Amino acid sequence: MSENFDTDVIVIGAGLAGATAARELGARGVDSIVLEARDRLGGRLYTEKRFGKYLELGGNWMHWTQPHVWAEITRYGLEADRLARAEETxxxxxxxxxxGDLPGFMKLIDPGMEALVGNSGKLLPxxxxxxxxxxxxxADQLTLQQALDALDLSDDERQANEAAWVGHCNGPLDQVGFSAAxxxxxxxxGAWKVMHEASSVYRLKEGNDQLVKAIAGDIKGEVRLDSPVTRIEHDAQGVSVTVEGGQTLRARKAILTAPLNILxxxxxxxxxxxxxxxxxxxxxxxQGVKLWMRVKGPIKPFFAYSTKDHPLSVVRTEFVGEQDAVLVSFGADASRIDVTSIEExxxxxxxxxxxxEILELAAHDWNEDPYAKETWLINRPLAYTQSQAELQRPEGNLHLAGADIANLWAGFFDGAIESGLRVAREVSQDLYRDVAGLETAVV
Ligand SMILES: Cc1cc2nc3c(=O)[nH]c(=O)nc-3n(C[C@H](O)[C@H](O)[C@H](O)COP(=O)(O)OP(=O)(O)OC[C@H]3O[C@@H](n4cnc5c(N)ncnc54)[C@H](O)[C@@H]3O)c2cc1C
Structure with a gap:
């Protein structure tokens, strides 16, 4: 090959997908350079020390039923911790x-949950x-709201189920695809209570950024922060990637891990x-909101669900101290509430x-963040059927990855890692085939 390349693979984005992909490439003997637009690792995994706690402004919870993320916790010996147990609901x-109490609320939503998603294992074995x-x-043609409306539920059950799904889906239920649920x-x-726990209880004790830092620590190549990619050109020989400021790098292949909404x-x-x-x-x-509040204490740990139409559909205690407590809350539509206004x-x-009494607020505006423009992936109706397989398909030497196009836990940390593993395998196999005619990337 006559071309001069700066590296074998350029990885665009140093979130969990990009960091995992770069680490795996290095382990397979493939050189990489990671280009990250922000001044930090992690992307939508974003830990900040606020209110004296490790606050997760982005992704929060993880679970042992999420095989890719939990394998990393085991690999790096990270410590998971749980939120305060609710005493009131x-x-x-x-x-x-x-x-009442949390078991009472769970009992209220159980018939709706079973009727809605009890057969998910059959539809998606x-x-x-x-x-x-x-x-x-x-099923993917329906909105989640249509699927809920088709159930024979009392008004109380309906309202409670809707609020719980806003917590999961972070969007208006008449826009959310039933396929997400x-x-x-x-x-x-098919076990909805396990799904509920998997998506809302355990996080890393010292902050979730420990995870992305550990993975990035094992990247063999260079990671360049503050390097927004402005242009990508690809052809049969390779990929040229231009960074803000004008520098262009050339590689045999590139992996693009930008969130779906900005592609x-x-x-x-x-x-x-x-x-x-x-x-x-x-x-x-x-398109919803995630908001942290520090409130005056002492208060008992609690969970609270309102309705899908309230600015905040779910609120709960995450940390409880003697003098104060920290609550986390979610709503379907970020434009319904000004997260900087204590009064609102x-x-x-x-x-x-x-x-x-609220003392302080903290949030990140993901919908306006130019490198995200979304919170966590929740597909609209038919989006999965029409685009999932195609989004995973490489375009020549340009490969795509990210939690948004993962299979198992799409939209989660787990999906990002799954996707990073998949794309690194694909890319290194292609490279080894090109260079040496080998079928595997074992070096
Ligand atoms: C508020 C919120 C709550 C969440 N809660 C949970 C949860 O509880 N549990 C869970 O598992 N998941 C949760 N998630 C989702 C989880 O955080 C994401 O699915 C996951 O972190 C995505 O990883 P990724 O690497 O695919 O994408 P990202 O983390 O978005 O990484 C993509 C990277 O690409 C970079 N980039 C974009 N454009 C460019 C460019 N032009 N040039 C260079 N770099 C670029 C971005 O800056 C970013 O670092 C939540 C997300 C949010 C926002």
Whole structure:
């Protein structure tokens, strides 16, 4: 090969997918350079020391039923910790606030959950593969709201189930694809309570950024922060990647790990396929808010669910101290609440609790973040059927990866790692085949 390359593979993005891919390439003897737009690792995994705690402004929880992320926890000896156990639970019924315990709330939503996603294992028997059964495709036409509306539930059950799903899906339920609920639950073989725990309880004691730092620490190549990629050109020989400021690097291949919602904005020649661009342009259904509050203590640890239409549908204690407590909350639509206004958030909180005083707020605006423009992947109806397989397909020497296009726990840390592992295997196999005619990348 006559070309001069700067490296074998350029990895765009140092979130969990990019970091994992670069580490795996190095382990297979493939050189890489990682280009990351931000001044930090992690992307949508974003830990900040705030309120004296490790606050997760992005991804929060992980679980041993998520095989890729848990393998990394074992590999690096990281310590997982759980949120404060709720002693009280609040929810809405007949327009009034009810108080009980978490098992009571779980009992209320159980019939709805079973009716909605109890058959997810049948519709999606292998959630680790791209689904292509006709039954699943049919279900993928529905919004989550349509699927909920079709159930025979009391008003109280309906409201409680809707609030719980806003917590999971971070978007308006009439935009969320029913397939999102099916995929999440199929990942725990149909056990919705395990799915609920997997997505909302355990995090790393010293902050989730320990995970991405550990993976990045094992990257053999260079990681360049503050390096936004502005242009990608690819051809049969390789890929040229230009960084803000004008420097262009050339490699045999590139891996693009940018979130789905920004793919169509990138300057790529030849352009990504129409299906990929349209999937990106249509955008994810997730457009919600995640907000942290430090409140005056002491208070008992609690969970609270309102309705899908409230600015905050779910609020709960994450850390509880003698003098104060830290709450985390979620709503379907970030534009419904000003997360910098204590007054507005106090009002939203007062639908359940007018006895709690907010002291400080913290949030990151992911929907406006130019390197994310989304929170966590939640597909719209039919988006999965129309674009999942195509989004995973490389375009010549340009490969795609990321949690948003993973199979098993798409939209989670686990999916990002799954995707990083897959793409590193594909890329190194291709390179070894090209260079030595070998079928595997063993060196
Ligand atoms: C508020 C919130 C809550 C969440 N909660 C959970 C949770 O509880 N559990 C869970 O498992 N997951 C959760 N997630 C999702 C999880 O954080 C993500 O799915 C995962 O971190 C995505 O990893 P990734 O590497 O695929 O993408 P990203 O982390 O988005 O990484 C992509 C990287 O590409 C970079 N990039 C983008 N454009 C360019 C460019 N032009 N040039 C160079 N670099 C570029 C970005 O800066 C970023 O670092 C949450 C996410 C958010 C936002």
């Amino acid at each position: 609040f929810w809405f019924a007949n327009g009034e606030v009810r108080k 292998r959630p680790d593969l791209v689904a292509d059964s006709e039954e699943f495709k049919e 099916l995929r999440w639950t199929a990942a725990t073989s 169509h904005e990138l300057d790529i020649t030849p352009a990504l396929s129409e299906v990929k661009r349209e999937a990106s342009q249509a955008g994810t259904a997730s 958030v106090q009002k939203a909180l007062s639908v359940w609790r007018d006895d709690i």
